[in-house]
Structure formats: structure tokens, C-alpha cells
Amino acid sequence: KQEVTQIPAALSVPEGENLVLNCSFTDSAIYNLQWFRQDPGKGLTSLLLIQSSQREQTSGRLNASLDKSSGRSTLYIAASQPGDSATYLCAVTKYNTDKLIFGTGTRLQVFP
């Protein structure tokens, strides 16, 4: 059974810091991995998607990497801002399925 874990569970940093959020998964037979953002009491917004054949994706201040063989992904946030405060979730998709298996999430707070 695929298990997805995120470390740390919570993070509080001052504005301007560069951050690394970690995601690990137990079954490396994935189709892709996605990072989402969830604001309190809201739905999810997709940030980045990495196909299993790719090693990283970038969007603005966000960079996500994938090491499928070791079952790890990292989300790098450069020059963090208070508006980045949210819960960040990673999710993997297994081959031949459309199901997303979510990680445990990292609650990020960036203070001015």
C-alpha cells in the first residue's frame, strides 16, 4: 500500500527565507507526483506536476524535484512571503489509475 509522508508537519519562518518541504513515498511505481496548496477551509490549488520521467519542474519561486528511485520529492520555495502561508500537500498517482494519494501535509506560516 502506497504511503506518502511529508516532513516537517509544520514550519514557521520569517519572510524572505528559502524553504525546503519534503515528501516521501513508499512505492516508487508512480505515474506522477503533484504539489498542491490548500488555504484554510478551502479546496486545493495545483502548484507543480512532475511526470515520473522528469526530475524537476519550476514555476516562479517554486521548484519541485523528484527522485523516484529513492521515493522522494522536495518543494523549494525561494524568498518566502507571508502570502505563501498555507498547507502544502504532495500527492502521487500510481500507474493505470487516476487516484491521487495524498501526503500528510506541511503547514507553513511565513511571518513578516
Add this chain to the structure above:
Amino acid sequence: GAVVSQHPSWVICKSGTSVKIECRSLDFQATTMFWYRQFPKQSLMLMATSNEGSKATYEQGVEKDKFLINHASLTLSTLTVTSAHPEDSSFYICSARTGRGGYGYTFGSGTRLTVV
């Protein structure tokens, strides 16, 4: 872009009553929708997958008679929590697939259900 409208955003109901949550795809046809529940400070747990015109597929441990899912059209899926109890209080989120193979999901804004 693809938008999924979920209603209501929050609901409070008494124990023993039923609550219906709707998810509509506004500008695309959603042949497949997913229903998740999320407990406070926990991740999303997939409850079931609904396909238009067929019975939903429930994940292990999810009571299909308690969580009724109907996907009668390509733009509407509903989740009905029957005979709700306080332990059903949770955040329910729907998602529609807009691409293949896990690529392209649009999520509803979620429904906060409180059973008193």
C-alpha cells in the same frame, strides 16, 4: 480554466438527518469525480470515485450505504451523508479529472459539515 463549484460551503445539521453536497463542473464535462474527506490537520482521504452513469467505486472502509454518491450527469455529482452522526463531521472536497493519468485535477472549494 476548469472550475468545479461545490455547495454548500458549510452546513450544520442534527444527528440522524441527511445532508447532500453538490459538485458541478461549470465549463467542462466531468466523466469522473472523486470525493475526499479531511479531518482537522490531516490529509485528504479518498472516499470514492464516481463515474457518470454508473455506480460509484468506494474505497476500503467507506460505507457505501452511508455515503451515497450519484453522478447522474456529466456536470453534476452529489454526495449524500445519510443519518449523519457527530463523527461524520469533517471537511468534504470533490475533485474532477480534467486530464488523463492523474494529470489535471480541479478541486471544489470544500464543504465543512458539522453534525450536532
